[in-house]
Amino acid sequence: MLSVANCVRLFVVIFLSLLNISVAKEVHILVIGQSISSNCNQNKFGKVDGVYQFDLNGNVVAASDPFIWADCNGGSMWMPLGERMIKSGLASKVVFMPIGIGGTKVSEWLVGGRAFGKLETALSVIAKKGITFDYVLWHQGSSDIGTPGNIYQDDLHKLYSYVRKKIGVVPWVVARHSRCYGRYDEKIDGVQQKIVTNAPLFFYAGPDNNSLDDRFRFDSCHLNKTGQIKMAELWFESIEKVGQRKESIEKETLLYWFKKIPY
Amino acid sequence: MSKVNGGEFLYSFENMRAVAILFVIFSHFSSVYKFGESADIVKFILADATTLFVFISGYLFYYLSGNKGFGYLDYLGKKFKFVVLPFFFFSFFAILAGLVFRENELYGLTPVAYMLWSFIVGGVVNGAMWFIPMICLFFLVSPMLLFCTKRDWFFVVVVAAVLFSVYSFRPVGNQNPVLSFFHFMGFYLMGMFFARGGVVMDLLRSRSKTVMAVSASGFFVLLVVWLGGDQVVQGYFDYILQPNIIQMGKLFFVVFLFFLFERFLSKKIKPMSYIANISFGLFFVHGFWSLVFLKAASYLEVSRLSTYFSLEFLFVFCFSVISIDIAKRILGARSRYVIGC
Numbered sequence: 001m002l003s004v005a006n007c008v009r010l011f012v013v014i015f016l017s018l019l020n021i022s023v024a025k026e027v028h029i030l031v032i033g034q035s036i037s038s039n040c041n042q043n044k045f046g047k048v049d050g051v052y053q054f055d056l057n058g059n060v061v062a063a064s065d066p067f068i069w070a071d072c073n074g075g076s077m078w079m080p081l082g083e084r085m086i087k088s089g090l091a092s093k094v095v096f097m098p099i100g101i102g103g104t105k106v107s108e109w110l111v112g113g114r115a116f117g118k119l120e121t122a123l124s125v126i127a128k129k130g131i132t133f134d135y136v137l138w139h140q141g142s143s144d145i146g147t148p149g150n151i152y153q154d155d156l157h158k159l160y161s162y163v164r165k166k167i168g169v170v171p172w173v174v175a176r177h178s179r180c181y182g183r184y185d186e187k188i189d190g191v192q193q194k195i196v197t198n199a200p201l202f203f204y205a206g207p208d209n210n211s212l213d214d215r216f217r218f219d220s221c222h223l224n225k226t227g228q229i230k231m232a233e234l235w236f237e238s239i240e241k242v243g244q245r246k247e248s249i250e251k252e253t254l255l256y257w258f259k260k261i262p263y
Numbered sequence: 264m265s266k267v268n269g270g271e272f273l274y275s276f277e278n279m280r281a282v283a284i285l286f287v288i289f290s291h292f293s294s295v296y297k298f299g300e301s302a303d304i305v306k307f308i309l310a311d312a313t314t315l316f317v318f319i320s321g322y323l324f325y326y327l328s329g330n331k332g333f334g335y336l337d338y339l340g341k342k343f344k345f346v347v348l349p350f351f352f353f354s355f356f357a358i359l360a361g362l363v364f365r366e367n368e369l370y371g372l373t374p375v376a377y378m379l380w381s382f383i384v385g386g387v388v389n390g391a392m393w394f395i396p397m398i399c400l401f402f403l404v405s406p407m408l409l410f411c412t413k414r415d416w417f418f419v420v421v422v423a424a425v426l427f428s429v430y431s432f433r434p435v436g437n438q439n440p441v442l443s444f445f446h447f448m449g450f451y452l453m454g455m456f457f458a459r460g461g462v463v464m465d466l467l468r469s470r471s472k473t474v475m476a477v478s479a480s481g482f483f484v485l486l487v488v489w490l491g492g493d494q495v496v497q498g499y500f501d502y503i504l505q506p507n508i509i510q511m512g513k514l515f516f517v518v519f520l521f522f523l524f525e526r527f528l529s530k531k532i533k534p535m536s537y538i539a540n541i542s543f544g545l546f547f548v549h550g551f552w553s554l555v556f557l558k559a560a561s562y563l564e565v566s567r568l569s570t571y572f573s574l575e576f577l578f579v580f581c582f583s584v585i586s587i588d589i590a591k592r593i594l595g596a597r598s599r600y601v602i603g604c
Contacts, residue, residue: 150302168369198496200435252500253438254384261376 027091028133030126030167031070031078031098032109032119032159035222036177036209037139038100039066042218043225044075051082054097058129063096069122070098077223080232090240097122097131105143106155110162123166135239136163136172137206141188142180142221149191156195160202171242175206175235180221184210200249204242207234273326274531275524280319281538282520286312288549288580291391293557294572307489307512310496311433313394314513315520317447320398321454324405325412335406342402345543349603350395353547354381357388384438389550393437400444401451408452412459421456425449429510434499442499450517457521471522478519485512543603544587552579552586 031037044065053063061068063082065075082094099122101108101115109115125131144152160172174196178188189210196203209231214220216227223231250256289295290309296302328338358381361367366388367377377387386393401408411417428449434442457464467474489508496509538545556578560571591598598604 150297154297164369169371194494197493197498200498200501201438248500249435252435252442252498254380255370255372255438258376258380259371261373261379263373263375 025091026093026095027085027135028095028131029078029097029135029137030122030133030170031096031100031137031139032163033100033137033139033175033177034104034141034143035071035100035102036142037076037098037137038070038072038102039074039076040072040102041075041077041223041228043228045079045228048079048083048086050086050091050093051079052093052095054095054125054129054131056125058125058131060095067096067098069118070100071102074222075228077228077232077235080229081235084232084236085239088236088240090236097126097133100139103143104140105147106140106152106159107147109159110155119163123163126167133167133170135242136167136170137175137235138172139175139177139206139209141175141177141185141192141209142183144188145178145180145183145185147188149187149194152188153191153195157199164202169202171204171246172202173204173206173235173238173242175209175238177209179210182220200245201253204238204245206238207231209234273323273529275521275529276319276322277539278528278532278535279315279520279524280542281535283312283315283319284538284542284545286315287391288545288583291550291553292572292575292579293553293560294568294575297568297571303490303494304486306494306496307486307509311509311513314447314450314510315517316394317398317450318454318457318517318521320401321451322458323454324401324451325409325455325458328405328409333406333409338405339402342399345599345603346395346402347399348600349543349547350385350392351382352601353389353551354385354392357392357551358382361388384440386437389554390437391546391550393440393443394546396440397443397447400440408455411452412455417456417459418461418463421449421452424452425514429507429514430504432495432499432502432505432507432510433497435497437497439499446499450513453517467522468525471526475519475522478515478522481515482512482519485515541584541587541604544590544598545583547603548586549579549583552582555582 047062047064051063052060053067053069055061055068063079065079066073067076067078070076076098078096078098082091082096085091085094099118101118104113104115107113109119126133138156156174164170174192176189176192178185178192193205196205212223212227212230216223216230218224218227247256250259286309290312295305295309298305358378361377361381362374367374370377370380372380381387383396384393385396411420426449428446431446433446437443485508489512492508495502495505495507556575559578560575563574587602587604590602591604594601
């Protein structure tokens, strides 16, 4: 026999599920890219309640700029992003792991490249600790100015495949970033959009970093404080859309329903 | 397959089938998309090569069934034996490999869910196999399609379906046979329409050279449009009712090939006959050899693209042919139940 309390509980659960209300959760974000994704921006942001990072051993520790794994000693956009996600209710707790290296091309993250060692170290810590991620943010591109578009695309697909084997199918949110020090590569910009369009099960549209002019940059490449806050807002807008987009893609591929099979 | 009424052979279609399977195999080569700036041109030519196969399937279905008595259950029985059984056979190994390498976990699926999903969408491990669940839907609705061909409004249905095919895109990852079915429906019906003949076909046949010239021109104009556009290739709901430049190109390409082969290549060409006869086997097998080549190639340092392409061709095509030959020798007449040819 169902007690009154159980009936009420059941009613609330059914009601909430009908409304499709999701409860804010702990969100883990892996950031891969070049200097702009690292601590190479102008302003250092301090600690914020609910925003954490994975340390070199994979433990969750309080976050603040500069982030432990990433290059340089300045700041990033991840603290304001984490704060925005918590304030909006998108997450109750955000844990970042930015592993960017300054000046890296996408090919340098592949086997034999100068960033591969760091990627491997990070992935082994992730595996050892059983860390899972909700998003991978790919914020890179200006180091590849001049690289043919098809090579860039091919290399990013290879990197995705490699990382996927280690951490599973996680949405990769790809920023448009191909403007730095007065140079702009339209082809890399185009291919970053094409990657998202042509592999929608795996890649999702990220923010347009190229849209930020020199008012948002302190050295005509990396971001000043205004730029960091603006970029965090743009990342937030992109991440906010991923959930809905992921669901619609999974419905199109039937994964949405097959994921509900419990055994 | 290409045998027609009165025991005649449709050599034009046999040759076209050989071209279609070669297009499908080439479109799955990794090397052809690395041809630098030319990669986009190659993609326009090869992508959606399936369209040729769908058109040929529709044509042959009507040619072999439309004019004679059509036994639905007998037809389904044959399709089960020669299409579905080989699909089960190859899927079994593909899905097993997927489970061994824990692909199911990557997609967040339980092993049972992964098996069911893989069988239903077809091409999770061996990409080319998405085609089978889709074509099975055409088999299932075949009486309805035949019914349509006998009506005056069939032409209107064909035009509407073709318009939908060129104003829609494949589902993401080809992982939804129902959506693929609707997307490719236009070309299947077009094949049936071409096989049925009639006033429109008589008119086109009487001016086939002009039709070929217009088709070839249309194809090249669309190539230019494609090179300057967004180059979208998939996404059913994202791009529904938006122009699919590749499919529009394929529409011209199919018409061009049809008249080219009917007028000038309607004769036995031995290598083409051979490829056409084993086309279904090639379809099932080449995906596996492509996967093996990709694995092997990751250990090779091949800097010259032409060498890489040649290696891929030799490896995938030759090993596919050899493995089919071995299977046919071992299995004899029963090989159709296993490798489809």
